[in-house]
Ligand SMILES: Nc1ncnc2c1ncn2[C@@H]1O[C@H](COP(=O)(O)OP(=O)(O)OP(=O)(O)O)[C@@H](O)[C@H]1O
């Protein structure tokens with residue numbers, strides 16, 4: 229084979245070339261296209277290819293997307309708020325589960341537990357969202373259950389078709405992605421460090437605060453980013469759970485592209501969302517460097 | 525004066541496995557005590573029992589007159605230097621050393637000063653702000669020591685603290701540890717499987733086998749008068765020969781196959797005398813070879829050099845003596861003017877009764 233006779237660098241280049249081309253085509257090219265289109269405008273059915281910042285001006289001038297008004301948040305801040313809440317809930321619930329599997333479960337049972345944790349994720353995402361509709365709906369499991377028990381008389385309306393249901397569904401959907409990185413970080417902690425802490429006078433709780441928690445920060449950071457970034461882009465859940473009422477960023481973008489056929493505005497909204505997610509994530513990482521001192 | 529640490533009939537079971545089988549120990553205040561034994565004999569288990577990380581299945585442990593059964597590790601007057609050092613990777617050197625000071629009633633300045641002193645004590649002044657993961661093995665070991673000693677424990681427990689270091693570093697740290705122990709006056713309990721390390725450092729050594737203490741004595745007694753075959757084989761080099769032992773009146777008489785009969789003192793049978801077949805131990809340095817032209821008034825056996833191993837300061841000979849089951853290993857110092865014998869050279873082996881140890885068990 230020709231490439232094995234060449235220099236190590238050339239060989240490495242030859243080996244990474246196929247995936248590189250693949251990712252260029254599938255990732256870089258669409259991204260560049262989005263950036264370019266966001267500076268164009270839609271005129272009727274055609275794209276007007278003169279460079280303009282009109283789309284961005286539209287986004288920043290009105291109240292809808294960013295600034296909001298007295299009654300209503302802007303779509304972007306609301307989306308960030310929802311994602312942040314989902315992230316907080318998911319990570320807060322995932323941590324005890326990961327801790328349990330790592331520290332309480334016997335070593336030979338751990339893979340079984342991880343396997344069990346992933347079982348709900350064998351079903352399609354869409355089906356899980358519909359399941360939550362069945363659980364939370366007007367005539368759903370929760371409402372009928374509570375009525376049967378005599379705790380409530382009328383079905384609760386707060387469960388479905390509002391942000392609560394989006395948050396519940398997303399938090400469940402992303403649980404595994406939060407559990408796994410935290411679990412890995414906890415597994416990596418040398419158990420003799422916990423004994424050393426006890427030996428130096430700390431009890432189990434203070435040992436957790438002074439040793440386990442700081443050492444698991446890399447896992448928490450990973451979990452936060454893994455949950456936060458895709459939940460902003462998730463459009464299926466809000467689409468199904470919000471009904472026609474509220475809209476989140478992903479739905480607004482989808483509407484621009486597919487219903488209003490305004491690709492340039494959709495592209496500009498995508499760019500703004502990506503930048504916002506990037507900035508929030510960066511701030512989080514910096515905060516972590518500065519205060520939590522999570523060292524890998 | 526009563527002992528600082530008392531263990532009475534300590535047993536430890538891990539499921540079916542009987543890891544500690546009735547350990548009785550007393551360790552005095554200020555003593556440098558070592559637990560020595562082959563891998564898997566239960567040294568770490570015993571040390572962790574004293575530290576409070578393992579609960580004995582039965583038996584009592586007293587430290588400073590208090591029963592430790594209900595005292596968790598974080599309230600025991602012991603501190604430990606872990607085999608892996610267990611340095612907190614997310615903290616600096618100074619934060620590691622000061623970790624245990626959080627609960628001490630000291631001002632911030634006092635704590636900073638205590639940390640600086642502890643670092644100076646182990647020769648790491650100025651390393652305080654370093655990240656813990658940027659340390660060499662020897663430096664980690666010193667940080668672990670400083671971190672434990674800063675709390676002024678009654679007992680410092682060390683689990684093979686030197687095993688990760690190279691030979692030169694290890695020898696240097698041995699000397700430093702001895703000096704440190706003398707200055708701070710804290711009782712040290714050292715776990716090691718390195719017999720030389722135990723001999724060099726300890727006031728007293730307990731040799732463990734399979735969850736039991738085989739012999740407990742000061743280094744010289746342990747080396748010169750091992751009480752059993754397994755202790756003799758574990759510590760240093762020893763020729764072990766078959767023989768007969770018996771009493772003649774109140775004298776102990778030993779007959780070593782191929783060397784001959786001789787009377788020995790009671791201290792040469794530290795494991796007691798069971799008349800009949802026995803093993804007899806002879807250290808290589810208590811034997812000698814006669815070079816051509818030399819004479820001696822000690823006892824002599826004719827033999828032939830079978831093997832020569834030259835160590836620089838010493839030469840080890842294996843000498844075949846007719847009637848002796850295996851070649852005798854003999855070590856000779858290479859003093860000025862002394863030749864090194866060749867393989868196949870005829871020679872005479874010098875020995876006397878005081879070299880013998882009766883190893884009945
Ligand atoms: N948690 C445990 N569960 C089951 N068996 C154990 C446990 N801890 C130790 N053992 C067993 O107890 C025996 C003694 O172990 P220990 O760690 O005390 O040996 P050691 O003398 O320190 O050996 P080494 O020199 O190799 O460190 C070993 O056979 C070990 O397999």
Ligand SMILES: [Mg+2]
Pocket residue numbers: 567568569
């Ligand atoms: Mg051990």
